[in-house]
Amino acid sequence: MRKKLSMEYLRGAVRTEETENGLELQRLSPAIMKQFAWDEHLEIRMRCPSGVRIVFRTDSPFVRLPFRYGRVARPFYEFDVFRDGMKTEFSRADDVLEIVLDGALHTIEILPPHLVECCFGELELADGAVFEPVEKPAKKLIFLGDSIMQGMTVSRPSFAYADRMARHLNADYSNISIAGMTAFAVQGELAMEYEWDRMFFCFGVNDFNTERPLSKYLSEMRGILNAVKGKPVVLISPIHMTGRPNEKNGVSFQSFRDGLEKLAAEFPNVKFVDGTKLLPFDDRYFADGLHPNDCGEELLFNNLKELI
The missing domain is CATH 3.40.50.1110 (SGNH hydrolase)
Incomplete structure (x- = not known):
């Protein structure tokens, strides 16, 4: 099954933005963008998803997330993934991030590259799998x-x-x-x-x-x-x-x-x-x-x- 990234599954983001390349996860408010996007260099840095996290709970044996890179503030393209609060392994191939799991219920947290613009497709999970938001820290x-x-x-x-x-x-x-x-x-x-x-x-x-x-x-x-x-x-x-x-x-x-x-x-x-x-x-x-x-x-x- 496929699931769109909506705000209930995002942290450190204030809005999403549909683009021709996919969904951007924006950390800065429209007011900040309007105030400080003076040139392309600043705009790129402002659109990088620094501090944005995708967080959900699932028992799917796999998670796949299509992505595309955009403009670059610094050429660091690494994701990080946490499972139940601990870093876990994942793979990237053909513009898809994949996490292989064991079918038990886990909290997954995905950190996109923080100094590169990123666009995302829909999450892919096993049919019928649990997919639910996680309560945020107080x-x-x-x-x-x-x-x-x-x-x-x-x-x-x-x-x-x-x-x-x-x-x-x-x-x-x-x-x-x-x-x-x-x-x-x-x-x-x-x-x-x-x-x-x-x-x-x-x-x-x-x-x-x-x-x-x-x-x-x-x-x-x-x-x-x-x-x-x-x-x-x-x-x-x-x-x-x-x-x-x-x-x-x-x-x-x-x-x-x-x-x-x-x-x-x-x-x-x-x-x-x-x-x-x-x-x-x-x-x-x-x-x-x-x-x-x-x-x-x-x-x-x-x-x-x-x-x-």
């Missing part, structure tokens, strides 16, 4: 930031520290981060359109690298914190950059971190985390001197979970 997290929080540049969706953190906290989550983005106060208002109990929040790398004035950066960050109206926030200052200048026109990157720490102290709902404590200044942990690699992302997560 806790809800939201991740708001730039490319590092979106998951660049790790090779698998489950390696992203947002996904790791949500699993560690047994929480549902949405990742509304956009690679290349700087801080804008309106992002706080747009985040409030989502359901969440706790926000993980980080901007600053792109603000500094585009030589945005420190005062403007802090003003926009203040606007975001004001907009969330006292809800719990983990505010992470920018991590190290090993491959870029850490001073421009007499302004140090550290001054962005210091200013952010002072700002955080004004908000009792904000837990400040020094991003430089999450990863050392060491090229071994970076893919390109800016984005953590797989090893760096794991270390970042392990350090972050101890600091929150």
